[in-house]
Every structure is written in structure tokens, then in C-alpha cells.
């Protein structure tokens with residue numbers, strides 16, 4: 737059975753107090769209401785990680801993620817955070833290749849391959865994001881585009897490392913726009929991704945990789961998205977900032 741996952745990417749939102757309040761609400765609600773085998777992941781800003789970790793560390797269902805890491809081991813990279821630092825404060829996952837980082841910070845597939853390697857070397861599980869712009873969707877080349885993102889950044893990995901990666905398909909035209917991919921569009925791309933993984937790593941490996949959907953996922957559309965055969969959960973932005981909405985999404989399986 738593939739791991740079901742709902743991850744909340746807070747992006748650059750919440751002061752520390754707000755983040756801790758949100759975390760406490762989520763911890764209580766997950767304890768009280770969630771009895772399925774879904775893994776809940778919180779990805780707060782870097783400066784919240786240590787204290788959020790204090791609140792979630794006793795929860796069997798909740799894990800902690802960072803939103804990025806640098807591709808180098810250590811050194812003169814002012815303002816950056818290494819994978820080793822994240823591991824040292826108890827972080828278990830790291831989001832890599834989010835479209836906002838690709839767009840605003842010019843992250844390339846090649847750079848992301850290095851980030852994936854350094855994350856894995858420090859026992860962090862990458863949540864690797866991929867997804868096409870509206871322009872690429874409309875010119876019809878979206879399957880090739882997303883397949884290239886995945887093969888360029890992940891296909892140098894051996895099987896054991898690839899098994900530790902979670903993939904998040906986030907069509908850029910659906911992020912923060914209120915415009916969700918239809919279930920057909922989501923399922924179609926998730927199946928393309930799984931088939932690509934099967935061709936490179938074999939059907940058994942592909943069957944066990946969790947592929948999350950992201951982009952305007954909310955309580956009203958999560959049930960139908962999560963019911964798709966190849967959708968194993970969601971990477972949630974805006975709706976993860978409200979505990980009730982986030983919980984309702986977690987309970988949508």
C-alpha cells in the first residue's frame with residue numbers, strides 16, 4: 737500500500753506565534769479526529785521549525801518538513817540553510833523544486849538534482865515538485881515537460897534512494913488561483929508520472945511511490961481528487977493555513 741500523505745506548505749506566512757497556534761490546533765484535531773493511516777506533514781518557515789518540532793514530536797501521524805535547502809554541504813552561502821542543519825533540528829522531509837522557487841529563484845533541474853542528493857545524504861525525504869505553466873499546458877507539451885523535470889532531477893538516483901522520494905504534481909496555473917485541475921487532468925498526469933517511473937525503475941517501485949496533487953486543493957475538491965487511482969494525497973498551500981480546512985482535507989480520503 738502506498739503511503740497517503742497530506743502536506744501543508746505554509747510558504748512565507750505566519751509569525752512564530754501564529755505558526756505555533758496553528759500547529760497546536762492541528763495536533764489536537766489530528767489526535768481527536770484522524771484514525772486513518774494518512775501521514776500529515778507540516779512545512780513551516782525555517783525559523784519555526786525547532787518550536788513546531790517540539791509540538792509535533794510526540795505525534796505518530798505528523799512529520800516535519802522544510803520548504804527548501806541549499807545544494808552545498810556547508811560554507812560561505814550567506815542566508816542559506818543546509819540539509820545537515822535541517823536534519824539536526826529533527827526535520828524529516830524537505831520540499832524541493834517548488835514552482836515558486838523555480839520561478840523567483842531560478843532553480844534549474846540540474847541544481848535540483850544536487851539538492852535531492854544532499855537531502856538524501858542527510859536522511860531527509862525529498863518532496864519533489866513538478867508541474868507546467870498555463871502556456872505549456874495550452875501548447876499541449878505538458879506531459880513531456882513534466883516528464884523532463886522528473887527525469888532530469890531524479891533519474892540519476894538508484895532504486896533505494898528513489899523509493900524515499902515523494903512527488904508532488906502542482907500545475908502552476910492551479911496554484912493560488914482557485915482554479916483546480918479537474919480530476920481527469922490530475923489523474924491523467926499522475927498516471928503519466930507513474931508510468932515514467934515504472935519504465936525507469938520497474939512497476940513495483942512505481943506502485944509504491946506517493947504522488948501528491950497540489951494547486952487550489954480545498955475541502956470541497958479534495959475528496960474527488962484523492963479518490964483518483966494515482967493521487968495519493970495533496971500538497972496544500974492556502975488551505976493549510978486554516979486548521980479546520982486542513983483537517984477536512986486530511987479527512988477526505
Ligand SMILES: O=C(CO)COP(=O)(O)O
Nearest residue numbers: 745911912951952973974
Ligand atoms: O503551491 C502549493 C503547495 O505547495 C499550492 O498552493 P495553493 O493550495 O494555495 O494553491
